[in-house]
Structures are given as C-alpha cells and as structure tokens.
Amino acid sequence: MDIGASPFHSAAPLAQAGVRTTCAYCGVGCGVIATPDGAGGAAIAGDAAHPANRGRLCVKGAALGETLATEGRLHYPAIHGVRTTWNRALDAVAEGLRRASEQHGPDAVAFYLSGQLLTEDYYVANKLMKGFIGSANVDTNSRLCMASTVAGHKRAFGADIVPNCYEDLDEADLVVLVGSNTAWCHPVLFQRIEQARAGRGCRVVAIDPRRTVTAGSADLHLAVAPGMDGVLFARLLVEIAERGALDRDFVARHTAGLDEALGNARRIAPDRAATAARCGVGEADLALFLDWWIATPRVVTCFSQGVNQSAQGTDKVNAILNVHLAAGRIGRPGSGPFSLTGQPNAMGGREVGGLANQLAAHMGFAPEEVDRVGRFWQAPRMAQGEGLKAVALFEAVERGEIKALWVLCTNPAASLPRADAMRSALKKLDFLAVSEISAHVDGLLDAATVVLPAAAWGEKDGTVTNSERRISRQRPFLAPPGEARPDWWQICEVGKRLGHRHAFDFRKPADIFREHAALSAFENDGTRLFDIGGLAEISDEAYDDLAPVQWPLPKGAIAGTPRLFGQGGFAHADGKARFVCPATPSLAAQPAGDYPLILNTGRVRDQWHTMSRTGLSPGLARHCPAPFVEVHPEDAGRFGLADGGFAVVSTPHGRVELRVVVTAGQRPGSIFAPIHWTEATAGRARVGALVHGVVDPVSGQPDSKAVPAAIRPWTVLxxxxxxxxxxxxxxxxxxxxxxxxxxxxxxxxxxxxxxxxxxxxxxxxxxxxxxxxxxxxxxxxxxxxxxxxxxxxxxxxxxxxxxxxxxxxxxxxxxxxxxxxxxxxRYILAGRAPGPPEDRGPQVCACFGVRQKAIEDCVRRGARSVEAVGKAVRAGTNCGSCRPEIRKLLEANLSAA
Structure with a gap:
C-alpha cells in the first residue's frame, strides 16, 4: 500500500498574492517577493523590507522567474531507472543503508549534502547519520566553498563566527577585497560598496591575480602572484606593529600569541622589497596598500573563494584575521574581517553540523559534546569522531570503502576535483540514492540505484542563514510538480523505516526548526555563541511570519546581534582570540615540464554553479554564452593562440576544448576557465575534470585556484x-x-x-x-x-x-x-533578417537585453557617465551588475575618441 495523498502537492499554486522569500543563489541572502501568475510562473521583485538587499537584486535573482518551468524536472521516484512508488523507493533507500551498515559497519555509509539545502533539511540529515546510523561521514559541497574560513575562524575565535554585518560595508572607509570578484559573484554587496564610494569616498583595494571587473573598478589593484596572499598580510602585520598601529589594550585583554605570530610574519615577509618580489607587485603599490590600511580605522577586509579554494586556504584566512586582531579592528562599525559566502545556506549547514568534522549547534567531537548531543537526541548510535571530508570521502568511494551513499541537492560527478575519476567511482558503490530536481544531471543519475524527485526553490519551506548570520525564511509559492517532495520529508521517512520513528516524526519544517533552536540552547552556558534559544518555542504562526533575524538570539533576547567581538568575548575557554602562525606560503603543485601554466577556475557574472537553474533563463544566457579560457597576450604568443580561436587545456586529470580569450587582465603564466559548464550544458568542456585532488591540510578544502596545466592550439575548421x-x-x-x-x-x-x-x-x-x-x-x-x-x-x-x-x-x-x-x-536560410545587416555586439545588460553597440552609440551621442547611458538605454539601472562593464566600455570608447 502506497503513501496517501501528498501534503506537498496540489493542482493550483500555493499562493496568489506576493510571497516574501529568499533568493536561491549566493550567500548574500537577498529578500525576494514572488507573485505567482496562476500558470506555474511568478513575477520576481526585490524585497525592500529585507535588510540584506533593501529591494535590490542582482541579474540572477531578478531572472528567477525564468527558471520555474517544470520541463526537465524529475516528477516520480525510480529504482534502476524504472518509475516506482514512494513507498518502494523509500524502502529501497532504507534497505540500502541498513545492509551496508550491517555488513560493513556504519562508516561504510555516507551522505553528501549541499549548501542549497534548507537548514531543516540539513538538520535531519545530520541527525540521522551522526546520531542513528552512527557515522560522521556526512559532508557537503560547502567543503568546496567555505571550509577554510570555518577552520580559520575556529582556530582564531574558538568557533565558526562571522563577526560582521552588511552595514559595515556602508560605514567602512576602506574595503579590501581579497580573492573576490565581488562585482560578479556578490553584486548586491558590491553595489553597497559602490554607494559608499560615491557617497563618502570609501576606497576599494582588490587583491587578485586577475584584473577582474572588480579589480578594474578598484582604486588600487594588487595583482598578487598565485598563492601569495599570505605574504602580503604577513607584511601588513609586521608594519602594524612597527608603525605603532597595534591596539595594545585590545591585544592584551582579548588575544594571545601575538609575539609568536609577529616573529613568524617577519620570517615570511622580512621587508617590503622581499614582500613585493614574492607577491609579484610593485613596491609603490604595496606601500600604498600598507599606508591606506594602517591609516584607516574603519577597514573591512572581505575574502571569498580566491582565499578559501587553496592548499593553504586556512592559513590565508588566519593571516587576514591576524591583522584585524592586532589593530583591534573587529566587531566595530565599519571594520572587521568578512567572509563572503558562496551558497545560499552554507552558513545554515554549518549551524547544524553539516560538515563531517562538526556536530550540530556548533559542537564538535569532544566527549562531553558527543554526550550532550546524544542525550538531547536520545540517539542510540552517536558517532564518536570526525568523518571523512568531501574529497577524502569520495576517495574512499573510489577505493571501495564506502558502500552506500545518499547524495542530496548536488552533483559530485561535476563539481568535485578529478571529476572524471569521481564519476567512475560512483559506479563502484553497492547502493547510491540521489535526491534531485533535474533529469539532466550528467554522470550522477545513470549511476543511481534510487532516484527521488525533490522540491525546488519556490516549492520548499524552511530557513536559510546568510553571510552575516541572518536567518531568513524561504517560503513556498508554487506546488511541487508530479510527486516531487521536500528533502526533509524524504530523510525523515527513511529514518522511520530504519526504526527511529520517535526521532523523525516531524510533521512540518517548523517542528524541525524548533528542535534545532532548542539544541542550540541546550546546556549552553554562553560559551557556545551559536544560540537561537529565543526561537525554540516559536509557534507555527510566528515561524510562518518570521522576519529576518541575526544570531546570537538567546532566550530572552528581543533582537539579534549585528556585530561580535568588539569587546572580546571569544569562544576559546579563556575568552581570548588566538593569533595563528601560518606556514610559509607556497603553491602545492608547481608548474613545470608538460604542465607549465597555472589554471585558475571561477565564475562568470550571469551564471551560478553548474547552471542547473540559471541555465534555464534566456535572459542570462547571452553575456557569456559558451565556455572559454582566458590567456595573457604573452602566453598567447608563447603557445601560438589567437583571440577568438580555440585551445585544448589539459592537466594530468583531464582535458577540455575551449574558446580562447586573450586579455591583459590575465596574469602571465596563468590561465582562467569558468566552472559552470557540464555535459548537461556543453560537450568536452567540463573544467571540474581538470582540477587536482590537492586539499588544505587543516580544512580539507580542495585547491581549485592553482592547478598545473598545459594549453595548445586546437584547429577548428x-x-x-x-x-x-x-x-x-x-x-x-x-x-x-x-x-x-x-x-x-x-x-x-x-x-x-x-x-x-x-x-x-x-x-x-x-x-x-x-x-x-x-x-x-x-x-x-x-x-x-x-x-x-x-x-x-x-x-x-x-x-x-x-x-x-x-x-x-x-x-x-x-x-x-x-x-x-x-x-x-524565404529568409529562414538566408542567415539574416530582411533589410540591412546589423551588428549589435555581445550582451552587456542582461536585465534589459542591452548590447554593446547600443552603449557605444550612447557614447557617440555624448554620454559621458554610466548614469547617462542608463538614462538613454536603461542599461545598469536595475540590478547594477553590468555597471562596471559599462564604465569600462565608456573609458575605452572615450580614449579611442
């Protein structure tokens, strides 16, 4: 007998009025108002009441309404590719996990999760695995994104705490962007920074090997050599001490280890000349950066994937935290180190123990913490130690040590390093369950034993936490198609089938959230800063209406906490932060021999991750319509490459065929290729297949920014x-x-x-x-x-x-x-429309479909500013993501004129 009528499905949309929800993309966590059209679509607008974005959306968020079509969605469960009932599918998942655990032990079972899951999904997955199956082998694709920040925070602060809020970007007098193409990857925050520049004269420094759009817009660009960010911040720490910029009172009262850290920094960066040489930057530019940082009390240092995705990512994070601790520039308005998160709920996943080296509520695997979580959950088989982190977990799959795996809301066959090897490894599993929304997921569904259709954004109900510790509701406004159901429900049903009904008898997301909040406050004497006990008794109605709120929010608090650590109060036992001594920066793998270049991977403006959602939007497609590789002119000449031609890029792990873009913004000796295209959206262009399996030794995060690579021309006829x-x-x-x-x-x-x-x-x-x-x-x-x-x-x-x-x-x-x-x-095969041919150039503004030639025409007609272009053709007047490119076109055309 099958499960009865689904409570998650109806023939009509769940709402006809505007629904306040949260964007599906990056960790900015923008508020969205979705107004269903009654036909399966919805109009999307920014929520002016949401503090993260104040009504502004980037081009990806603004185009969310174009991504709601259910064509290509998974509608029904399947076993070995054959449609089945939910009962049979869930029974099969439970049996697959049970059999592997009984025959090979609980560590032969693993879950692989995603920063796109809601906190409630994450919580029950973590609870089932670590408390009831008895293994900590539950990790997440956030390991590929933010794990080095987590490790750096824990070493310095004693817990994974982001001390800042977005208002600090409005109030800073200097914003330093390290390894962050903020204009493209976090456009809403970049617009706040741009407003601070225009309104208050805030300066921006970009530290990035590439001259990205962000770097081109900055007041100062330090094109630091790959991997050498830590040298730069070691020198800054030394100069803070030598130039009297130490906050001696803050250091003495609230920190430990400065002398050792200073000695270590002097060995890494003994003087300016040595620092400039190692970093590959000019001494004058280095001096200007040091002068600005030291002379500016209100300084925010933002860092993202260029820091995290490194074999020394954790050390880079701690080098940044060191300088803010030394100067006391932390937890105060307009100052602090600020991690910009890549996924919408990477932070929420960290709160519930979604990483293999964590337990829920920011607890770890100390015996007393294992005992505390076990008692709260009434768990029969608590995991006693850390599990395998993502890369190591899939290497264990490759070796045949993991027998059963459940993948939810991500595709390791596309996004993990050595992606071709990971694709092959999945076929070695005895059992693979996949919870997914799309039928077009290459390399994963064909290896699956059981496929479970999941609810998508717009259909899911729960919470997410953004980069500034702000919890927001993601509310449903559409019904799931077919028999698709939420991830939390799938996990709970499997938990019940494994014999744990009492622990997974949740009827709705609010039930899970209350338990999550209660655990954060359980036996919490204030040393665990993650505390949302003030929401542990929230009613269903209040949960439905929950306004965005920052944590900590302990029981009795009437509001969340915007900033932390301005007066100390760190999470180490003595309440003090720790200065950390990073290792001497170096590349984990040096370019040489057959692989003489460094491959850097990243993102483009209008796409996100592997395009499973953004790839559905016509409005987002034209800005970067196909995969490419950026090459410096010197390297183009060295390897015989032409701009607009094609090249084969290879590493020891794979090869791709890409169009060549020759640009002086690329650093000599390095090439850049975006990560977005998979076999679902391209052929012979899976950049994930090129990335090596080198990881940071502390965080386990893979190094995808410095891969030895080769390039050669590819003859296209x-x-x-x-x-x-x-x-x-x-x-x-x-x-x-x-x-x-x-x-x-x-x-x-x-x-x-x-x-x-x-x-x-x-x-x-x-x-x-x-x-x-x-x-x-x-x-x-x-x-x-x-x-x-x-x-x-x-x-x-x-x-x-x-x-x-x-x-x-x-x-x-x-x-x-x-x-x-x-x-x-009769014109169909003519290759052109009737009338004279028209060359409109590439798309610049995705919001209004404005092409390059239209902007150049504005310049010829007298436009001399981005605002003038916007007034003439609307480009840059909506999300603002294209404003840096409009500015660049203005400068180029005015220079030519």
Missing part, C-alpha cells in the same frame, strides 16, 4: 549553431555549448571537421537530411538546413567556417515567433 524548439541530444564527439533562448535552446559548436562533412553528420543526427529547407554553398563553406511544423520553426542547423553571430540572432528571433508567414519563410 567548422563552427555553427543549432536552434531548436526542444532539447536536442548531442553526440559525445562534438565540442558544443547549450544556451536557453525564448522558445527553445541554441547549441553552438566547433569542430576540426570541414563544414560540409560536419553538416552532413549533424543533419543525419538531427534527422534534417531530407528536409525541403536545405541550402548548400560549398564554395563559401556555408550549409544550412531547417524544419518547420505548423508554420513554426522546429530546428535550424547552420554550419560554416566561422561563427555567424548575425545569423544566430536571426535564428533566435525566428524561433520566438508563433507563426512564420510566407514572406519571411
């Missing part, structure tokens, strides 16, 4: 595109990239085959060979074919020796038409 109304499966041999457009999708491709033979192969593949719409011009190397159905374009294939942007624009326009009339039909 043919390029083209396929515009189609429905998703088209592509051959594995074709280098290609997918892009969502109105009415369907575009697949752009490149190949070493000549245009004619390639066109014939693809025509057969797409079943266009016999189409009456077929045009061949062998002399020019141009070939086109198309099919229509009911006067609508279904598929159009164009192949030639070069990319055809004008032809692509025309094909996209044709696809968006509900009916193609007879007069237009």
């Amino acid at each position: 043919a390029q083209g595109f396929i515009v189609a109304r429905k998703r088209q499966p592509m051959p594995a041999w074709l280098s290609h990239a997918r892009m969502a457009v109105v009415g369907g999708e575009v697949v752009s491709f490149a190949s070493p085959r000549a245009p004619g033979p390639l066109h014939d192969l693809l025509s057969n593949w797409l079943d266009l060979w016999a189409s009456p719409l077929n045009q061949r011009n062998p002399a020019a190397g141009l070939y086109r074919a198309a099919s229509l159905l009911d006067h609508r374009l279904e598929v159009l294939l164009s192949t030639g020796p070069l990319a055809d942007e004008a032809g692509l624009d025309w094909a996209i326009e044709l696809l968006s038409r509900d009916r193609i009339d007879a007069a237009t039909r």
